[in-house]
Amino acid sequence: MTVSLNICVVGGSGMLGSYLIPYLRGLGHRVFCFSRKCRVGDDNVLVNTDSDRSLGNALDTCQPSIILNLAALTDVDLCERDPHQAYLCNVGVVERLSRWVTKNSSCHLVQVSTDHNYDQEGPQSELDIKIKNYYGFSKYAGELAAMSVGATVLRTNFFGKSLCTGRQSFSDWSYNALARRDKISVFEDIFFSPLSMLSLSECIERVIYNPIPGVFNLGSRKGLSKADFVFKLAHVFDFETDNVSKVLYRDQNFSTPRPSDMRMDSTRFELAYYPGGLPTLEKEINLIVGEYSNEGR
Numbered sequence: 001m002t003v004s005l006n007i008c009v010v011g012g013s014g015m016l017g018s019y020l021i022p023y024l025r026g027l028g029h030r031v032f033c034f035s036r037k038c039r040v041g042d043d044n045v046l047v048n049t050d051s052d053r054s055l056g057n058a059l060d061t062c063q064p065s066i067i068l069n070l071a072a073l074t075d076v077d078l079c080e081r082d083p084h085q086a087y088l089c090n091v092g093v094v095e096r097l098s099r100w101v102t103k104n105s106s107c108h109l110v111q112v113s114t115d116h117n118y119d120q121e122g123p124q125s126e127l128d129i130k131i132k133n134y135y136g137f138s139k140y141a142g143e144l145a146a147m148s149v150g151a152t153v154l155r156t157n158f159f160g161k162s163l164c165t166g167r168q169s170f171s172d173w174s175y176n177a178l179a180r181r182d183k184i185s186v187f188e189d190i191f192f193s194p195l196s197m198l199s200l201s202e203c204i205e206r207v208i209y210n211p212i213p214g215v216f217n218l219g220s221r222k223g224l225s226k227a228d229f230v231f232k233l234a235h236v237f238d239f240e241t242d243n244v245s246k247v248l249y250r251d252q253n254f255s256t257p258r259p260s261d262m263r264m265d266s267t268r269f270e271l272a273y274y275p276g277g278l279p280t281l282e283k284e285i286n287l288i289v290g291e292y293s294n295e296g297r
């Protein structure tokens with residue numbers, strides 16, 4: 001029989017939280033969704049994450065054995081324009097959670113971070129940090145704050161059908177554009193190794209049962225370019241690709257610099273939690289087919 005845990009998911013109203021919270025509740029855990037704007041009730045807790053007192057009081061009431069921190073300012077351009085706001089969320093919230101964990105040592109912090117910290121030739125190990133922009137920098141600083149209390153830091157990226165109103169995943173964007181036959185350009189020189197939100201949720205489940213301090217890459221095996229991801233997605237859904245053009249990121253003129261290779265080597269995570277080996281990105285694309293299958297095709 002599995003043990004039921006008290007879990008607080010901070011920033012739980014976002015894209016990953018909207019998928020993960022029902023998943024964890026389905027396993028029988030008591031999961032509190034901490035959000036600055038939720039309707040209170042059903043274990044949804046209105047919390048001002050910018051306030052030590054508001055966050056501390058809510059945590060005192062819920063008495064979690066696990067805090068999963070998903071709160072983040074994930075808009076890369078906004079982080080670049082407003083580094084202070086990025087710092088307040090991507091670092092300040094983690095510092096606040098770490099202070100509470102210091103006083104409540106039976107609670108373990110799981111900090112969700114990003115593959116945005118990499119930009120060398122993949123697959124990259126946990127030590128191959130290369131920071132390109134303020135989003136990456138603030139997430140990395142948040143990791144350091146979490147590590148000060150022996151947290152488990154999961155560097156990841158994910159896709160799948162978003163259950164969060166107003167938030168689109170990369171597969172949502174690709175699927176919708178392909179379904180509408182929009183003209184789109186996809187980068188053949190940006191590489192990544194995301195997991196589906198389903199597999200990521202299963203991995204997080206393993207972590208919360210046996211939290212090990214340290215930094216872990218958590219991505220699919222092999223990875224693909226963003227262009228190949230879109231073409232594979234088109235193939236599994238039998239969409240035409242004549243309106244899809246492959247372009248080079250390095251020829252574009254973005255104001256915010258972005259990493260071009262974020263592929264991760266997740267061996268460390270596999271050895272600790274997933275001895276059978278994490279799935280390849282191609283397998284992960286096949287896994288999400290069912291999530292989109294009721295879309296009137």
Ligand SMILES: NC(=O)c1ccc[n+]([C@@H]2O[C@H](COP(=O)([O-])OP(=O)(O)OC[C@H]3O[C@@H](n4cnc5c(N)ncnc54)[C@H](OP(=O)(O)O)[C@@H]3O)[C@@H](O)[C@H]2O)c1
Binds near residue numbers: 074
């Ligand atoms: N999305 C991706 O593709 C991706 C890729 C790699 C890694 N990640 C990481 O995965 C985690 C979850 O990502 P996500 O896409 O689910 O995040 P998200 O939807 O962008 O945001 C998660 C939540 O963070 C809270 N938040 C946003 N701005 C805030 C601020 N200034 N101060 C305090 N809280 C704030 C919001 O909750 P409330 O407004 O309800 O408080 C929001 O719902 C993050 O740590 C992110 O860095 C995401």
